[in-house]
Amino acid sequence: MKVYNLSVLVFLLIQPLQSQTDFSEENAVQLLKHLCVDIGPRPMGSPQEQRALQFAVGKFKEYGCDTAYVMTMNYTTKANTTSGVAVGVKRGFSKRIIVIGGHIDSAGPEIPGADDDASGCAVVMEVARNVTQRQTQSTIVFCCFGGEEQGLEGSKYFVDHFPDIDSVMLMLQVDMANGLGIIEMDPDTYGRSAPCWLVQASVEEFYNLGYENLRYPTFFFTINYASPVGSGSDHESFLKQGIPAIDFTTDVSNPIHTPRDILENFDPRGLKRSGDLVLKLIERFDAGVPSRETAQYLLYLANKRAFFIPYWSIYLFTAITIALAAWAFIKVRRRRDPPKSPDRVRWSGLKMWLYALIIVSCGWFSSDVIGLIKGERHPWFTAIPWYYLLAAIACLIGCWISLKLNTKLRLSRCPYVFYKRAAILLALGLLLFGAINTKFLVPFGAGLFLVSLATLVKNPLGKLLCVAFSPWMILRLMFSEWDALIFRTIAMSLRAEFGRQLLGNGTIILLFSISILPLMFALASVIRDAPALLWIVRTVRSRWMVICSLVGCIGLGIFLLRLQTYNSYWYRDVRVDQLYDMNKDSADITVRSSEYLRDLHITHDGTDTVIDTRTTTMKIQPNEEFDVPWVIIERNFKTHQSGDTTTYDVEVTLACMEKPFRVIATYSAGNKEVASFSTSWHYTTDENINRIEWFSFPDSVLTIPVKFQTIGTDNVEEKIEVTFNKLAYPMDFERELTYVIPRTKYVASNLYSSQH
Structure with missing residues (x-):
């Protein structure tokens, strides 16, 4: 009797394991480590993001994808950039396509993005290794999107430019795969949701795998998707095209979007859980999906069941x-x-x-x-x-x-x-x-x-x-x-x-x-x-x-x-802003934090300062002239007069000591529209201000050709901001459980007027 009970117990214990897949957590961890440690922070457009995209393409090729390439994206809805989408294609017997996605960029130049979302891309690449080893009816397209943190830019570009987008029947997104705690499914975007069959299948496959803690945040998503500008992930771009899509995201209460999103704070067990779920959904819908449509409903997830309220x-x-x-x-x-x-x-x-x-x-x-x-x-x-x-x-x-x-x-x-x-x-x-x-x-x-x-x-x-x-x-x-x-x-x-x-x-x-x-x-x-x-x-x-x-x-x-407020997950933030006005030849240095700066040790130019007051902002006076020539601006322009209209043909050259983090050039004519404005760069116009932006880490030398006109006594003001993620005036900061975000911004302006 005891032997029988033991055999039953062993059978019950191994059943969930038998239903899981060949997804390798060990291999996924190595992929994750390369992205967030060897490459490091990967903001959109950065050389590190480019390295990550090329790394993903290399893995897609190594694992046996029939085609792998970077879909280049030179501009977004807001800025000029050098970003893109790493694409791997495993052809099936049919032209029907299932897209598997994660985003490869991180939220900033100080943020390694281990959880958000190197983990998701590690899952995508390891899923690719599994899928390429088998025959499939559907064609499987693996995507590591750039620019997600800047507004889903990579996935928007993909759905607009992928030649076979009309053949995409299903999209599965993994945006964070950290640990075995809460994992949320997100089938929503503004105004529509994934079809019920996809949500139901996700719930069934998840619990059939023997996992726990699947959640749908009904109340937050009710607020979040009440407007088009809420938080979300790349699956939204597909839903807006009428393609069934769903995202799986682990606990958002972890230190994402901070420099503490590092490998040491990551629990790798979530990689296999997300990977197993994606592989099971691929198997389930390889032969086809019930429909290519979206739906509208209110979703509740309770007692391992999905309840759809039409x-x-x-x-x-x-x-x-x-x-x-x-x-x-x-x-x-x-x-x-x-x-x-x-x-x-x-x-x-x-x-x-x-x-x-x-x-x-x-x-x-x-x-x-x-x-x-x-x-x-x-x-x-x-x-x-x-x-x-x-x-x-x-x-x-x-x-x-x-x-x-x-x-x-x-x-x-x-x-x-x-x-x-x-x-x-x-x-x-x-x-x-x-x-x-x-x-x-x-x-x-x-x-x-x-x-x-x-x-x-x-x-x-x-x-x-x-x-x-x-x-x-x-x-x-x-x-x-x-x-x-x-x-x-x-x-x-x-x-x-x-x-x-x-x-x-x-x-x-x-x-x-x-x-x-x-x-x-x-x-x-x-x-x-x-x-x-x-x-x-x-x-x-x-x-x-x-x-x-x-x-x-x-x-x-x-x-x-008696409780410690900050720990290895959550640090205090310190932001250091050095502002140099090139027109006035003046400098301003501000140290600020959301927490008190007390006990922060600041060293600059041989001066040591320990803040002993409850302040969140401090001005620093440099002990020497702020004369570090990190930016040189040269302007060449020609004018042509026709009646009271002056046509300007301007060429601005920015020469930086190294690649800047961000560059913004704006042209405005007061409350009027800048007449006949044009440039070879991508630009946006808002409230009569023409804005040319580069994000992130464009070339150290930028040439900006601009044409516009002034009429009568009108003038056009040019403003240039060049931001670096380093400090031009050397400073050091020390305090336990504290991270520092350094920024140096050079600003300059110029007035183009027919009166001068």
Whole structure:
């Protein structure tokens, strides 16, 4: 019997392994290492990106692709560049094409991009090694896209220029393959999604492989894809062409888009998981796909199953909700207090908003109290769940303060006063956000449905449960699956100047207070309607509640004070900007950070400085002239006069000491359009400003031919910015758990005028 049980156990354990593929994690790690360590950071257009593209092409050839090449991209929608797409083609028996993609660029010249997305390209190349060893019905095209971090530029270029794009039936994207934690599937883009059969197949194949932690971030994607400018990956370019496509992305709460996206912080087990899934989907759809189309639906992933909510059912639910709300409105209005009642209390809505501001402020500033004691701006950076708990307890203190204040600033006793306001706010959210994205109808509709139902239900417990669950979906929009990434991004971009802090914190508090107002109005309505629920008010207003809340805050605060804020994953950032105005022959050096600069050791020109104050910005005065001639600008131009029109034929030559990171040249004529503007370079025009940009690391010598006209007394202003990812004025910075982003920018301007 024991032997039988053991054999069954062994069989169950090896079943998932038997269903996995020949994808080699070891080989994928070597590919990853070459991209992020040997080559290093790979921003779009850089020589390192070119090396990475050539490396991918070499691997496609080595592994047996019938064709492999770099599809060159000399310009994007915004800039001139030297980027492209590494393409490998494994021909099948049919012309039907499946594209497997990842993006090979990283987010900046200091960012190795091990996770985002050297890992995805390593998966693509290792999948290519597997697929080229077998016969396939479909032709498989492997793509390592350049320029994804600059707005999906490589994949946009591919779908516009790949000659057989009409034969592409399916696209699978791997954008990060780190570890065995959360892996998200993204079948969406603005206005459309992958067909249901592709999502369903992805879920089935993933769990058939024996893996766990597949997630679809319903709430974040509802917000993200409400506009065309949200976060996404290269699969979007295919979806917009009507091609079924899906992306697989691992945990975005890792330190992507920072210099800490390195091999040491990468868990290679995710490579095989993503590779296995892609290989299984290739096998499944090698003989063809059910349809070449996209769809519209709201997706929920629960209990290892995908639930598709079609738009027609969302519209039906919305109609039912509005009808229920109207019925509840009529019912509760019939029971309202007389308008001229002597006991009528005015301004209840504004008072509730004041209470909401108090509650939210207590929660929002609770982390600042810890930060004030620790001497850090963002003490929550690596312990976000704990600070959520602290904020929740602090909100209870805010509730206690509000209820105490309510003894002076009394509220109406009429349920109608509060239900009316809750319903109006939720209905406004339903209409306004629903007009932006149909998917918003669900969270706002659910809130309005439950609040209205609470008004109609007679049982006090039923009323309370309806109100308690009513704000859940709306709050999940604000505290979504990507909340850690969002809050860290906001923190790193929000400067410490008083005005910016006031505006930033004020906006967030205002937003959160408005979001909880419907809950507060609804709760007040049911408590006024069901006196049996008054125990809630008495409990929250009691002395023991505030004592317990204070003890909880203090105890948790002591625990949080002992936690280290930064670690090997998350460093403090320091940005150094050296600005040289070539016209004024003046220099400006600024050191700034999203965190306090305290304990930062700065060395320059023999001077040592250790910052000992809580400041986030410091000006540095160089001890010698800032006369490093990294940029020389020469202008040659000819003019031709015809009446009051002057035609300029300009040639600007930029000679740099080394390849700059970015170059921008703009031409403007005040509020007017620059007449007859032309250049051989790609340029964009926005608000009458003609912008020529090179990104990144163009040649050290650039020749810019430009033609334009001025009429009468008009003039054209030329502005040139040349940015390097190094410091012209030598400086060194030291502090543990800190990375430095250096930039030197040379700026110059010139005025072309017929009067001179």
